[in-house]
Amino acid sequence: MEAATIFWAILVAACVLVGFAASSSDTEFRYDDGFQSANLSLDGIAELTKNGLLMLTNDTQKDTGHAFHPNPIIFKKSSNGSAFSFATTFIFAIRSQFKTDLSAEGLAFVIAPTKDLPRGIWIGFLGLFDKTNNGNATNHIFAVELDTFQNLNSRDINDNHVGIDINDINSEKQEPAGYFAGKDGLFRNLTLKSGKPMQVWVEYDGNKKEINVTLAPLKAGKPTIPLLNMIYDLSPILKQSMYVGFSSASGPFKTNHYVLGWSFKVNGEAQNLDHSHLPKLPRLGPPPKFLTIGLPLICLLSILTVVLGGIYYARRQRKFAEVLEDWEVAYGPHRFKYKDLYAATKGFRDTELLGAGGFGKVYKGVMPTSKLAIAVKRVSHESRQGMREFVAEIVSIGRMRHRNIVPLLGYCRRQCELLLVYEYMPNGSLDRLLYNPQKFVLNWNQRFQIIKGVASGLFYLHQGWEQVVVHRDVKSSNVLLDGELNGRLGDFGLARLYDHGTNPQTTHVVGTVGYLAPEHYRTGKATTSSDVYAFGAFLLEVGCGKRPIEPQAPNGEVILVDRVFSCWKEGRILQAVDQNLGTNDFAKDEVELVLKLGLLCSHSEPTARPNMHQIMQYLEGSLPLPELSVVGMSPGGLECAYGKGFEDVSMSYSFPSSTARASSQYSYVADSFLTGGR
Ligand SMILES: *[C@@H]1O[C@H](CO)[C@@H](O)[C@H](O)[C@H]1NC(C)=O
Ligand SMILES: *[C@@H]1O[C@H](CO)[C@@H](O)[C@H](O)[C@H]1NC(C)=O
Ligand SMILES: *[C@@H]1O[C@H](CO)[C@@H](O)[C@H](O)[C@H]1NC(C)=O
Ligand SMILES: *[C@@H]1O[C@H](CO)[C@@H](O)[C@H](O)[C@H]1NC(C)=O
Numbered sequence: 001m002e003a004a005t006i007f008w009a010i011l012v013a014a015c016v017l018v019g020f021a022a023s024s025s026d027t028e029f030r031y032d033d034g035f036q037s038a039n040l041s042l043d044g045i046a047e048l049t050k051n052g053l054l055m056l057t058n059d060t061q062k063d064t065g066h067a068f069h070p071n072p073i074i075f076k077k078s079s080n081g082s083a084f085s086f087a088t089t090f091i092f093a094i095r096s097q098f099k100t101d102l103s104a105e106g107l108a109f110v111i112a113p114t115k116d117l118p119r120g121i122w123i124g125f126l127g128l129f130d131k132t133n134n135g136n137a138t139n140h141i142f143a144v145e146l147d148t149f150q151n152l153n154s155r156d157i158n159d160n161h162v163g164i165d166i167n168d169i170n171s172e173k174q175e176p177a178g179y180f181a182g183k184d185g186l187f188r189n190l191t192l193k194s195g196k197p198m199q200v201w202v203e204y205d206g207n208k209k210e211i212n213v214t215l216a217p218l219k220a221g222k223p224t225i226p227l228l229n230m231i232y233d234l235s236p237i238l239k240q241s242m243y244v245g246f247s248s249a250s251g252p253f254k255t256n257h258y259v260l261g262w263s264f265k266v267n268g269e270a271q272n273l274d275h276s277h278l279p280k281l282p283r284l285g286p287p288p289k290f291l292t293i294g295l296p297l298i299c300l301l302s303i304l305t306v307v308l309g310g311i312y313y314a315r316r317q318r319k320f321a322e323v324l325e326d327w328e329v330a331y332g333p334h335r336f337k338y339k340d341l342y343a344a345t346k347g348f349r350d351t352e353l354l355g356a357g358g359f360g361k362v363y364k365g366v367m368p369t370s371k372l373a374i375a376v377k378r379v380s381h382e383s384r385q386g387m388r389e390f391v392a393e394i395v396s397i398g399r400m401r402h403r404n405i406v407p408l409l410g411y412c413r414r415q416c417e418l419l420l421v422y423e424y425m426p427n428g429s430l431d432r433l434l435y436n437p438q439k440f441v442l443n444w445n446q447r448f449q450i451i452k453g454v455a456s457g458l459f460y461l462h463q464g465w466e467q468v469v470v471h472r473d474v475k476s477s478n479v480l481l482d483g484e485l486n487g488r489l490g491d492f493g494l495a496r497l498y499d500h501g502t503n504p505q506t507t508h509v510v511g512t513v514g515y516l517a518p519e520h521y522r523t524g525k526a527t528t529s530s531d532v533y534a535f536g537a538f539l540l541e542v543g544c545g546k547r548p549i550e551p552q553a554p555n556g557e558v559i560l561v562d563r564v565f566s567c568w569k570e571g572r573i574l575q576a577v578d579q580n581l582g583t584n585d586f587a588k589d590e591v592e593l594v595l596k597l598g599l600l601c602s603h604s605e606p607t608a609r610p611n612m613h614q615i616m617q618y619l620e621g622s623l624p625l626p627e628l629s630v631v632g633m634s635p636g637g638l639e640c641a642y643g644k645g646f647e648d649v650s651m652s653y654s655f656p657s658s659t660a661r662a663s664s665q666y667s668y669v670a671d672s673f674l675t676g677g678r
């Protein structure tokens with residue numbers, strides 16, 4: 001009896017011990033002589049280098065890498081207790097392979113309930129979140145981001161900042177990278193992607209609910225004043241058992257994110273890292289072989305070329321001069337030679353001119369060797385800074401493929417001029433067909449197909465691609481027709497160029513009057529719902545064959561949306577339809593759908609507008625259009641939109657007054673480059 005009891009007692013104790021060991025958790029660790037011994041859990045493109053560096057992103061572009069301490073850390077006594085204090089410090093370096101300035105994304109220290117964070121090309125989320133879970137309180141993620149990319153969609157202050165992220169890539173708090181040095185506490189800037197190692201301290205006080213984040217160059221020691229200080233209770237965020245580690249994403253440029261050393265402790269200060277045994281970063285610069293053999297050879301060749309080329313070369317050079325900067329090397333396949341474009345467009349001759357819009361002139365051309373028909377848009381711009389960011393975006397956007405988007409083949413940059421090369425669209429822009437009924441009247445079927453095509457293209461920009469792309473200038477003159485009369489969106493993102501650059505004369509509101517949503521005026525921010533607003537104006541335009549604002553109408557200025565609205569109110573919306581269509585030449589239900597949808601999208605309240613997905617469903621007939629009255633559309637609401645737009649515009653923006661134009665009730669203010677397109 002006794003023996004059996006003892007046996008069982010021993011067995012139970014053994015099981016408990018084994019169970020305890022299996023779910024063991026750590027409360028502190030330190031790695032400052034390489035990560036070989038760390039047994040980290042890596043995924044994605046994270047690697048350990050031979051000498052023990054943790055390389056979160058290798059040379060693969062647009063992918064993510066994660067590295068976690070293998071065992072979970074206990075952050076609370078009980079699952080609904082309050083979170084313990086903790087502290088961590090680590091040394092990192094970000095190295096871009098294209099000189100210093102181009103890098104992408106960045107890295108983050110992260111505490112997460114799982115080691116399984118999103119992988120793949122979720123651009124802009126640092127490998128922490130994806131489109132579906134960003135901002136969701138069920139994430140339970142705390143992170144400190146070292147962000148080297150200014151994301152269009154999150155509220156990043158610049159492309160070199162440190163932020164505290166809680167469940168959301170939109171930081172709770174962020175500051176430009178830097179530190180308060182020495183006793184005087186003077187602020188010094190730091191460049192995260194400089195390639196130099198830097199140290200970060202993250203500390204949380206569980207009693208005071210205070211978070212400090214401090215950054216410093218490697219040799220400077222820990223500054224006394226933190227870069228970021230925030231009172232925040234992490235108890236609801238941290239679960240009892242969590243994993244700690246790093247997350248990083250590489251963008252369109254080859255960038256390596258390294259961690260050199262790391263220590264962590266719950267309820268105490270993190271152990272100091274001994275800098276003397278840290279693994280060495282790879283040397284920068286070209287390999288020595290290149291210096292000894294390659295360089296002299298290149299020198300010799302270039303001298304020969306110069307001598308042989310002589311005066312002829314110099315003259316040609318002047319004519320076709322273009323600058324190729326280091327950062328452009330990455331865009332090789334997307335860069336066109338000015339010489340080729342010059343030849344293709346017969347020297348930009350006036351006979352090849354397809355049109356001139358707000359942003360520049362467009363020429364038709366045929367590429368000399370491939371015989372590909374192209375359209376070349378010449379855009380001039382003063383700000384080199386803006387140009388560079390813009391080119392990065394253009395190249396990124398150029399990879400989009402959709403049958404309702406005009407393919408952007410590439411670009412060429414020459415001094416302050418940018419040339420964008422698009423595939424040529426044989427049937428030109430939609431507004432020409434709409435407003436020249438003497439030549440050719442688009443029938444209703446063709447119009448409806450074009451509308452559905454444009455909706456599908458815009459849906460792709462908003463929801464179908466890896467990044468949300470806001471078009472910013474949806475209108476009939478930016479809709480081009482291919483050989484089969486399919487509507488294709490062109491010119492997207494162009495307005496963005498003027499956002500990047502600084503142009504004190506104008507505001508950041510770029511778009512075309514009549515298509516600009518009221519909140520876009522007020523906040524200066526273009527969003528997917530301001531695109532939907534413009535799409536609404538476009539629907540009415542195609543349905544009615546009239547411009548959103550017809551300044552030269554016989555009895556004064558006519559605002560199209562008001563006209564359609566009053567027709568609808570009187571129960572005869574079909575009266576607004578394009579007179580050129582003939583009386584029985586159209587499907588009445590489709591016309592009604594398009595006009596009502598146009599009104600719905602023109603709602604002054606952005607939240608009342610449908611999104612592109614819903615719009616697609618309405619147009620396909622798979623979702624019934626809500627009754628307009630039900631969604632609270634009233635003439636007051638519409639008018640209010642215009643009225644508000646006016647007051648706020650005149651208050652918060654200073655448009656050049658010479659070109660300002662105001663009319664009695666509906667007041668739009670524009671300057672010459674805002675009214676683009678025709
Ligand atoms: C490393 O981790 C793996 C799985 O996570 C485990 O099987 C192995 O025993 C660990 N090795 C050491 C030295 O901790
Ligand atoms: C990066 O790492 C991933 C996963 O280990 C590997 O498949 C890929 O080939 C690596 N890329 C380069 C350029 O080394
Ligand atoms: C959590 O708190 C509730 C009351 O707030 C208590 O009833 C429950 O026992 C607690 N659970 C644990 C696991 O401590
Ligand atoms: C948050 O995530 C949970 C679980 O994944 C999901 O059920 C919920 O719908 C999400 N909430 C939002 C607002 O996306």
Ligand SMILES: *[C@@H]1O[C@H](CO)[C@@H](O)[C@H](O)[C@H]1NC(C)=O
Nearest residue numbers: 158176178186187188189190
């Ligand atoms: C730090 O950088 C900001 C923005 O780039 C700049 O305005 C500021 O003058 C810089 N400060 C110092 C001390 O260099």
Ligand SMILES: *[C@@H]1O[C@H](CO)[C@@H](O)[C@H](O)[C@H]1NC(C)=O
Nearest residue numbers: 203204205210212224225226
């Ligand atoms: C944060 O920094 C402030 C200022 O140096 C300091 O008073 C406070 O104790 C720090 N808190 C933590 C949690 O380290």
